[in-house]
Amino acid sequence: MEHFSDLALLEQIKASDHFAFDVLFDRYWEKLYKTAYARLGDDVIAQDIVQEIFIKIWQRRESLSINTSLENYLHGAVRLSVISHFRSQQATDVKMQDALERINLLEDSIEAIADYIELEKTLEEAVNNMPEMLKKVYMLRSDNLSVKAIAGELGLADQTVKNYIAEATRRLRIVIAEKYPEKHLTYTALLLPLLLHK
Template sequence: MDRNILNDAALWQQVKRGDTASFSCLFERYWEEMFSMAYRRLADEATAKDFVQNIFIHAWENRQQITVEDKLSPYLFTALKYSVIRHIYREAKQGTTDLPLSVYSLPDETEQRKQDHYEFDTLKEKVQWEIAAMPDKMREVFILSYEKELSVREIALRLSLSEQTVKNQVHNALKRLRLRLQSQSVYLPFIL
């Protein structure tokens, strides 16, 4: 079977059955364009490659939850966009780069992309609201892990908890977020 002549939806049906050759075909179909987009935004070849690779890894791991009606590109490029925005905000928070005056001032923005940023910001607000609604200890552990980026060991030492308790709290917090934000859960890894 010549996979190159199949459309994305047909290939994705094979991917859902665990067909790595069909997944490789989709990877080859979109890799270069995604890398180019990531590199234009990040100006760092290694980081751009990592971003694209991580999106494909995430797509493979979540292939059963991803629906492809026509093309896989909307999922891939939306995930890439959210990853880049998250990266820019993190670097700005750490003081390693300046945050653009607005996410809309990023290069090559179109009206659709502005709408996507609005949707991203709305989802981010929902995530923040859900984090604020967590039980105190869970919220504290989760914030130290995801916002402060401390290791399990560092959190355990700081809060006088066992490392297993920290792992459990982070796991339960993520499970809670996925459950409460089910319709957007495919994009959560790119926001958190």
């Protein structure tokens, strides 16, 4: 069964096959953990997030419907869970609290993960069209580097990095508003962690 395709494993899991689930877990746990850890820098929280994703898959196995590749689905689930982790941090601003509530509404449904994967593709295209330095700053910030760390790596002043982050976010907001007019407030909330300067 270790050589089964992801699709075949999913079919077995839907039939409550524990061994198929174990194979799936072994196949993706390390990759997902590395994705979570790269964004959080916290070993325990990264492990908890990945564990919770697999628990949800097992709990929802009978109704599970994935319209993308399983690997994309799982990585999308990790990224959404990392974003929702910010909900546990105390909000000091009413607008921030409102944005985090929108993230909360978005992050717990299977459909949301598929939507999020589509959104990520849209944002990736937009980022690739940005000027090189703007793109570098955005990518480093997306990997959860602090403003000071980005400034040190790129040889920029802290304020310059903050300006680049604000400009990249402004451009992405425009793209989101144009492509997803009905959901742009919710999707824009997903950019919130980029703006939490530290």
